[in-house]
Amino acid sequence: MTDDRPFRLGPALLFCPADRPERFRKAADRADAVILDLEDAVASADKARARGALIESDLDPERVIVRVNPPETEAFVSDIATLSQTDYRTIMVAKAASVKRLKALDPRFAVVALLETAKGVAQADRIAALTNVTALMWGAEDLVASLGGSSSRRADGAYRDIARYARSRVLLAAGARAKAAIDAVHLDIADALGLAREAEDAAASGFAATACIHPSQVEVVRAAYRPSDADVAWAHAVLAAAAGERGVFAFDGRMVDEPVLRHARALLARAGD
Numbered sequence: 001m002t003d004d005r006p007f008r009l010g011p012a013l014l015f016c017p018a019d020r021p022e023r024f025r026k027a028a029d030r031a032d033a034v035i036l037d038l039e040d041a042v043a044s045a046d047k048a049r050a051r052g053a054l055i056e057s058d059l060d061p062e063r064v065i066v067r068v069n070p071p072e073t074e075a076f077v078s079d080i081a082t083l084s085q086t087d088y089r090t091i092m093v094a095k096a097a098s099v100k101r102l103k104a105l106d107p108r109f110a111v112v113a114l115l116e117t118a119k120g121v122a123q124a125d126r127i128a129a130l131t132n133v134t135a136l137m138w139g140a141e142d143l144v145a146s147l148g149g150s151s152s153r154r155a156d157g158a159y160r161d162i163a164r165y166a167r168s169r170v171l172l173a174a175g176a177r178a179k180a181a182i183d184a185v186h187l188d189i190a191d192a193l194g195l196a197r198e199a200e201d202a203a204a205s206g207f208a209a210t211a212c213i214h215p216s217q218v219e220v221v222r223a224a225y226r227p228s229d230a231d232v233a234w235a236h237a238v239l240a241a242a243a244g245e246r247g248v249f250a251f252d253g254r255m256v257d258e259p260v261l262r263h264a265r266a267l268l269a270r271a272g273d
Contacts, residue, residue: 007112007135007180009033009063010209011199011225011270012218015185017041018066019050021057028059030215032222037067038079039094047075051082065112067092071101080106090134095142099126102133110134112182116142121166124173137182137211138170157194171206180208189214199224203270227267235264236273 014031016023018038028034036057042050054066066088069075083091089109096102096113097120105111113120113127116139120127128136140152140163152163159167167184174181183202186195195217199210203225210221227235234252239261241251248257 007110007208009065010180010182011203012212012221013065013182013209014212014215014218015041015067017050018054019043019046021053024053024057024059027215028063031212031218032209033063033065034059035065035067035092035211036088038075038082039067039069044075047078051078054082054088055085057086061087061089064088065090065092067094067114070095071098071105080109083109092137096120096127097123099123099130102127103130105132107132112137114139115166115170116140117146118143119146121169124170125176128173128177128179133179135180135182135208136170136174138166138184140166140184141187157188157191175206181206183207183210185211185213186217187213189216192216192220195220196224206266225270227271231267232271232273235267235271238264239268 010032012032013035014027015035015037016027018036019042024034024036036054038047038050038054066083068079068091071093090112091109092112092114093102094114095117096115097117102111102113109132111130111133112135113133114137115121115124115127121138121143124136127133140159143163143166144150144152144160147162149162151160153159171181183198186198188194199221202210212218212221238251238256241249242256242261248255250256
């Protein structure tokens with residue numbers, strides 16, 4: 001069973017510290033959705049002020065995700081009490097790991113489960129099965145830290161195998177339950193080429209969105225998720241050819257079957273056609 005509030009935000013989701021209300025509107029205007037962050041982006045001493053800013057804000061709730069603190073913390077209780085005074089109803093649960101705690105959340109909230117610890121990734125399948133969970137996201141740095149490691153990437157910038165495994169597992173768990181998957185942030189803001197490569201791979205692999213930590217990353221992600229004109233033309237042509245065929249057929253020298261047609265439909269969906 002899936003939630004009746006499917007995740008349709010993306011492809012570029014921009015984090016914004018919740019204690020910087022002067023940035024809220026700009027972040028929302030720049031990205032496809034804004035993630036107002038009450039967790040790592042806000043120092044403990046500033047969390048109360050951040051919650052007040054959230055209550056005073058007036059963004060479109062359909063394009064806002066609020067990242068709350070882990071359910072095991074006192075800060076989480078205050079976060080949820082704050083959200084009850086707003087119209088924001090999509091929450092990203094930091095360091096999600098307990099199926100029991102996620103299942104017990106207020107049913108008013110659609111949940112993006114952020115799997116960024118070893119325990120969380122290990123529970124990906126069970127978390128994705130929860131009806132209040134609308135999407136899964138993974139995080140590399142907290143994951144590696146939870147394992148006692150020191151870096152999620154090698155010297156050349158590529159992810160280490162453990163991070164690649166976690167990314168794949170979260171994507172598969174989400175897909176198996178028809179939930180959306182969100183790719184992790186690219187921390188090197190100046191590395192636009194690296195971000196583009198990862199976002200292109202994310203789109204081709206089936207991620208619904210990529211999270212951004214800086215406004216300059218938004219257009220890079222959007223461009224990576226946007227199919228080329230040639231790809232769109234191919235998708236239209238192969239689907240048109242399929243209308244007159246039964247079963248497997250050849251098109252432009254390539255065998256086409258139902259999985260290929262699903263790829264074509266996915267391309268057109270990303271293109272908005």
